[in-house]
Amino acid sequence: MYLHIGEDEVVLLKDVVAIMDIEKTTTSSTTREFLKRCEEKKEVKTVGTDIPKTFILTVKDGKQAVYLSPISSYTLYKRACRQTY
Numbered sequence: 025m026y027l028h029i030g031e032d033e034v035v036l037l038k039d040v041v042a043i044m045d046i047e048k049t050t051t052s053s054t055t056r057e058f059l060k061r062c063e064e065k066k067e068v069k070t071v072g073t074d075i076p077k078t079f080i081l082t083v084k085d086g087k088q089a090v091y092l093s094p095i096s097s098y099t100l101y102k103r104a105c106r107q108t109y
Contacts, residue, residue, distance in 0.1 A: 025107040030071040
């Protein structure tokens with residue numbers, strides 16, 4: 025199953041490790057450092073041109089990717105839950 029995360033971007037639901045609200049999680053220095061390291065390693069992809077609300081962490085074939093999505097974490101969560109039924 026696929027999860028639509030904005031624009032023309034989809035990810036395999038089985039590859040999703042976490043769906044995180046940017047506003048709530050970036051208050052932590054650990055999360056900010058994690059995102060900074062991912063950016064330095066070129067593992068971050070911005071979806072669309074709107075301000076990101078969510079970051080989605082995926083791992084596929086041992087490779088990590090972080091997607092910055094303009095869709096709320098709650099909406100993505102609901103989409104993911106619908107896919108599992």
